[in-house]
Amino acid sequence: MTVPDDLSLQDNYTETPVNEPPHGRVLLHGEVVASLRTMIVEGELATGARLPEKVLCEQFGISRTPLREAMRVLASEGLVVLTPNRGATVSEVTADDVDEMFPVMGSLESLAGEMACERITEDQLAEIRALHYQMLLHYRRRELADYFSLNQTIHGKIVGAAANPTLTAMHASLEGRIRRARYMANTSEARWEQAVKEHGEILEALETRDGPRLASILKQHLKNKCATVKESLLKTSPPMKTSVTRNGLSSVT
Amino acid sequence: MTVPDDLSLQDNYTETPVNEPPHGRVLLHGEVVASLRTMIVEGELATGARLPEKVLCEQFGISRTPLREAMRVLASEGLVVLTPNRGATVSEVTADDVDEMFPVMGSLESLAGEMACERITEDQLAEIRALHYQMLLHYRRRELADYFSLNQTIHGKIVGAAANPTLTAMHASLEGRIRRARYMANTSEARWEQAVKEHGEILEALETRDGPRLASILKQHLKNKCATVKESLLKTSPPMKTSVTRNGLSSVT
DNA sequence: TCGGATAATTTTGTATACAATAATTTTTGC
DNA sequence: GCAAAAATTATTGTATACAAAATTATCCGA
Numbered sequence: 001m002t003v004p005d006d007l008s009l010q011d012n013y014t015e016t017p018v019n020e021p022p023h024g025r026v027l028l029h030g031e032v033v034a035s036l037r038t039m040i041v042e043g044e045l046a047t048g049a050r051l052p053e054k055v056l057c058e059q060f061g062i063s064r065t066p067l068r069e070a071m072r073v074l075a076s077e078g079l080v081v082l083t084p085n086r087g088a089t090v091s092e093v094t095a096d097d098v099d100e101m102f103p104v105m106g107s108l109e110s111l112a113g114e115m116a117c118e119r120i121t122e123d124q125l126a127e128i129r130a131l132h133y134q135m136l137l138h139y140r141r142r143e144l145a146d147y148f149s150l151n152q153t154i155h156g157k158i159v160g161a162a163a164n165p166t167l168t169a170m171h172a173s174l175e176g177r178i179r180r181a182r183y184m185a186n187t188s189e190a191r192w193e194q195a196v197k198e199h200g201e202i203l204e205a206l207e208t209r210d211g212p213r214l215a216s217i218l219k220q221h222l223k224n225k226c227a228t229v230k231e232s233l234l235k236t237s238p239p240m241k242t243s244v245t246r247n248g249l250s251s252v253t
Numbered sequence: 254m255t256v257p258d259d260l261s262l263q264d265n266y267t268e269t270p271v272n273e274p275p276h277g278r279v280l281l282h283g284e285v286v287a288s289l290r291t292m293i294v295e296g297e298l299a300t301g302a303r304l305p306e307k308v309l310c311e312q313f314g315i316s317r318t319p320l321r322e323a324m325r326v327l328a329s330e331g332l333v334v335l336t337p338n339r340g341a342t343v344s345e346v347t348a349d350d351v352d353e354m355f356p357v358m359g360s361l362e363s364l365a366g367e368m369a370c371e372r373i374t375e376d377q378l379a380e381i382r383a384l385h386y387q388m389l390l391h392y393r394r395r396e397l398a399d400y401f402s403l404n405q406t407i408h409g410k411i412v413g414a415a416a417n418p419t420l421t422a423m424h425a426s427l428e429g430r431i432r433r434a435r436y437m438a439n440t441s442e443a444r445w446e447q448a449v450k451e452h453g454e455i456l457e458a459l460e461t462r463d464g465p466r467l468a469s470i471l472k473q474h475l476k477n478k479c480a481t482v483k484e485s486l487l488k489t490s491p492p493m494k495t496s497v498t499r500n501g502l503s504s505v506t
Numbered sequence: 507t508c509g510g511a512t513a514a515t516t517t518t519g520t521a522t523a524c525a526a527t528a529a530t531t532t533t534t535g536c
Numbered sequence: 537g538c539a540a541a542a543a544t545t546a547t548t549g550t551a552t553a554c555a556a557a558a559t560t561a562t563c564c565g566a
Contacts, residue, residue, distance in 0.1 A: 072322045338556080
């Protein structure tokens, strides 16, 4: 399997503090960071994959300077590991990492829920409600991927409703790292049903602006999600190795 | 006022994922990141200060390449703002930022407290106890700077006792950003007394391994700290402007 | 003298060059 | 034929070069 090798730099955006460029043009490394971040988080670049500069430079059509800047940033985000004189690889996600990340995610979302109850507007609530029922539809139809996508969106909207940029940034960063565990496939029917039930309670707590209740539901919801992921990690065979080559991304089983 | 201009690169360390270098030598940009991060967090480089590449390169004795890499990393940490074609400046810390950061800090420390109660060893507890009573001594003697320093250390030790690297990293990053508000000076006597009282309760909760109680004390403790900082920010005159020059850091009132 | 336009200078963003380390291949000795 | 050593190649880390943008200085007119 091979994907197109021209990763031309469209207008991806970064949340890194970069002021508006006076003349339209933007920093190259930022584009590359956004691109590679997506590729890593979405699993297009597998865990452990080497990231040779020359190849990536050719694919992005840039020189080594901005590419290397991007690598340093991704390393500081924990998505990439740098080994001096031996370059960069996509970082690994161990079961221990998952075990660490979820409690933190639970705290962040719990806070988000509490703040969201104080600040959410009727419009934002209506949006979340719509997403919720759309998600329920996907659940009925057993459309797992669509379900998960909306699920993420809803959690993101709740965090957004908390209107706290620091919280949003930390949540986004951690969410990206957690997403890499890609547990989606192996969710048991019972776990799924339970998650849907919790989402109903989440909406209810939001509607009644019951901050403490929402906080506690979200914390429990995340605890269950953590258990789901760990079950999945145990069952799943180790992820396939992909590598970056001149011809694009190729699976090497 | 001027400080020495040779910021030679000793062995500062980064928590960025960088494997051991096979041959002792380490990545230059990492050293610079650590150095500049400290300078920004400790307030040696004032909020809003421009960071001209040429000057910093001379001071660190390196070329622009690793310096610029360091700038990108600091930008991704939120300590520096990049404006295309106009370079880097130390980011500002507004009252709104403080208002955002503290609730998140409250959540993180609250989680840390809960986990610490589950995992803390007798040895770690003894260490914190020693630090606590040392801190009380500084309080009695009205040694504010020493008090604050130990205070930070204790909070850090509690987070460390939670034994969750993700949590530790996020806490450290946020702690650095909060420290920049440097509220220390204007803490009222009443606030100080209250904080000391809470620290007594913190130690008590740790000793009895009462996770929920510690979590709630810490959350309240951070809420009060937030109020202290905001009082202080209102009272304080805007911070003096320092700039980076060939001769070191110079105050320009 | 002041304001605005133009020119010189500085600073930045990206590309390339060069040196050092690591990986690979070839050679050599047994 | 195989293992170890040597030589070759590739890759990385840092420094420099060059072009584009922004800043500063200069000039000119009123």
